[in-house]
Amino acid sequence: MRSAFRAPEVVAIVVLLSACGDSAFGPLADLDPETVSFVDQMNAHRESVGCAPLTWNQDVAVVALGHSQDMVDRGFFGHENPDGQSPFDRLRASGVGFSRAAENIAYGYPTGAAVLAGWLDSPGHRGNIEDCALTQHGVGRVGTYWTHLFITP
Numbered sequence: 586m587r588s589a590f591r592a593p594e595v596v597a598i599v600v601l602l603s604a605c606g607d608s609a610f611g612p613l614a615d616l617d618p619e620t621v622s623f624v625d626q627m628n629a630h631r632e633s634v635g636c637a638p639l640t641w642n643q644d645v646a647v648v649a650l651g652h653s654q655d656m657v658d659r660g661f662f663g664h665e666n667p668d669g670q671s672p673f674d675r676l677r678a679s680g681v682g683f684s685r686a687a688e689n690i691a692y693g694y695p696t697g698a699a700v701l702a703g704w705l706d707s708p709g710h711r712g713n714i715e716d717c718a719l720t721q722h723g724v725g726r727v728g729t730y731w732t733h734l735f736i737t738p
Contacts, residue, residue: 620726623697627714627733630705636717642736646723648672648679649732652690653725662692662730672734685737687713692730700731 616624628638652675655666665671670678672688689710694700704710713719719735726732 616724617726619695619697620724621697623701623726623731624724626697626701630701631714631717634715636715637720639722639735640720642681642721642723644679644681644723645676645721645734645736646725648675648681648725649688649723649734650725650727651675651679652732652734653727653730656690656692656730656732657727662690664688664690676734676736681736683736683738685718687716687719687735689713689733689735690731694731695729704733 624639624641631638652666652672656662659667661667666675673683673686676683676686689704691700691703694703704714713733713735716735718737720737722733722735724731724733
């Protein structure tokens with residue numbers, strides 16, 4: 586069932602988990618310009634608060650994109666999909682190892698600047714973005730549905 590939100594919505598989730606394994610890295614080359622703009626602005630923000638920029642992890646980005654597409658296809662908005670899978674379940678199912686992970690989701694934001702502003706206005710989302718212990722990330726955008734996954738391997 587699709588939620589009837591009238592304004593852009595954002596939801597954050599973070600949890601510490603034990604896991605092991607490594608992820609492959611990939612470039613930003615095939616991303617749409619709004620996603621690239623978001624990553625650039627978000628990393629500049631992280632640096633302004635004393636955190637290192639997040640390193641792009643292509644495997645994490647694939648999981649993030651899959652979740653955004655799933656939300657569009659099945660008409661829901663949430664961290665848990667209709668099958669009951671959490672972001673952490675989706676990462677594990679894709680073979681992404683992590684010791685810590687977090688997820689920000691949003692919809693209704695047409696640009697990277699807009700979604701970053703929305704997330705920075707929310708304490709939970711800002712906390713994920715400004716968490717210096719999170720070191721890698723991937724972003725998946727489908728229309729105005731955004732998923733930003735963060736991990737520490």
